[in-house]
Amino acid sequence: MKKVNVKIKPIGLFDLLAFKNIVPNRVKRFQAASDSDVAEQNINKLAKRLHPQKQEMVIKEIIERGKGVKTFRLKRKDGENPAYFRAGQYISLRLSLDGSVFTRPYSLSSSPKDALNGFYDITIKANEDGFYSKWAVENLKKGDQIECSAPEGTFYYEKLRDCGAVVGICGGSGITPFISMAKAIAEGDEDFNLILLYGSCKECDILFKDELAKLEKKSGGKVKTVHVLSEEENKAYEQGFITSKIIKKYAPADQPYSVFMCGPQAMYDFVDKELNRLKIERRLIRRELFGEIKNVQSAKGYPKDAKKEYKIKVKTLDGIKEIKAKSNESVLVAIERAGIAAPSKCRSGECGYCRSKLLEGDVFITEDNDGRRAADKKFGFIHPCSSYPLSDLFVEIPEA
Ligand code: FES
Known part of the structure; x- marks a missing residue:
């Protein structure tokens, strides 16, 4: 059998000294270190600037846009620039009125460059049946303070996903994200061709008419607007609704195009059928969200035997409170109406910010x-903004 020689090296003097000095050396280094706070890393500062938890804004200017429509120019209370964004995104305002605590999402109608110049614009149209918009248009004034979220949403142009030409279909105040996109194109921050088909009732209802004409020129032909009037005959404009015939007339014939839509639910229902006629692939169609469903009882699959009103037990960090809820209003609206602060942003079921645990009941x-x-x-979570009670409920909501 072969003998194996294993040599064991004696511990050197230097190794012994190094071992003995480990602790004293560490103590020396601790004592020599600065006792001032660790400076925040630049990357963390940038992340906070781009994605702040909230932004305290002040109304600096109000621009009349026509009957019942106003643009509010918002600047940060602390004098900093508001967070940068992608043209087409929205901010969620955190509000309270008549004992309700609630949020409202509004698309930014200013451009990303405007944010670097210190301001956001949002445009609000008074809706006669709306809880907040009419009040806002009639009552908000210069100097009022408003808290809002960071820019949110996915309704923006993405080169990897969208075609080089975009047909934008909008109605009424649904023009606002497209104004932001048109400005970004004209300012050189976005690079795509935007053909806007903009539906209004009458000529006097067209919002941003002059701005759109200026943006067409400034963009060097990359932005083109076609106005479509549904309630007035005027040879200068297209007539009726935005049909497949009108889309085909103005969309590029020689290249694929994406379709972006922003407007009321009724417009989506109508235009969806028209797009089906044109056989446009679903992956090329993008829709901005329109908030809570207006007439949930007529939605596909809604049970005929639902009652008009239910009770909801709402569990928060402060305890459990029982509230009333109408079956045609979302669980979120019932909670807000009761003055309970609940988190929300998109109010359309998409962002997940209102995610809550449904402990009992059906929605x-x-x-x-x-x-x-x-x-x-699978595990019983709901988004209260897109859930409608079908029985008495027990819901646990996160802190707002
Ligand atoms: S607020 Fe966005 S999912 Fe409910």
Whole structure:
């Protein structure tokens, strides 16, 4: 058998000294270190600037846009620039009125460059049936303070996903994200061709008419607007609704195009059928969200035997409170109406910010507005903004 020689090296003097000095050396280094606070890393500062938890804004200017429509120019209270964004995104305002605590999402109608120049613009149209918009248009004034979220949403141009030409279809105040996109194109921050088909009732209802004409020129032909009037005959404009015939007339014939839509639910229902006629692939169609469903009882699959009113037990960090809820209003609206602060941003089921645990009861959620992850569906989580009570409920909501 072969003999194996293993040599064991004796511990050297230097190794012994190094070992003995480990602790004293560490103590010396601790004592020599600065006792001032660790400076925040630049990358963390940038992340906070781009994605602040909230932004305290002040109304600096109000621009009349026509009957019942105003643009509010907002600047940060602390004098900093508001967070940068992608043209087409929205901010969520945190509000309270008549004992309700609630949020409202508004698309930014200013451009990303405007944010670097210190301001955001949002444009609000008074809706006669709306809880907040009419009040806002009639009552908000210069100097009022408003808290809002960072820019949110996915309704923006993305070169990897969208075609080089975009047909933008909008109605009424749905023009606002497209104004932001048109400005960004004219300012050189976005690079795509935007053909806007903008539906209004009458000529006097067209918002941003002069701005759109100027942006067409400034963009060097990259932005083109076609106005479509539904309630007035005027040879200068297209007539009726935005049909497949009108889309085909103005969309590029020689290249694929994406379709972006922003407007009321009724417009989506109509235009969806027209797009089907044109056989446009679903992946090329993008829709901005329109908030809570207006007439949930007529949604596909809504049960005929639902009652008009239910009770909801709401569990928060402060305890459990029982509230009343109408079956045609979302769980979120019932909670807000009761003055309970609940987190929300998009109010359309998409962002997941209102995600809550349904401990007991049944809710109705339309397929189009069910933005929950598979695991959330399995383990009983709901998005209260897109859930409608079908029985008495017990819901646990996160802190606002
Ligand atoms: S607020 Fe966005 S999912 Fe409810």
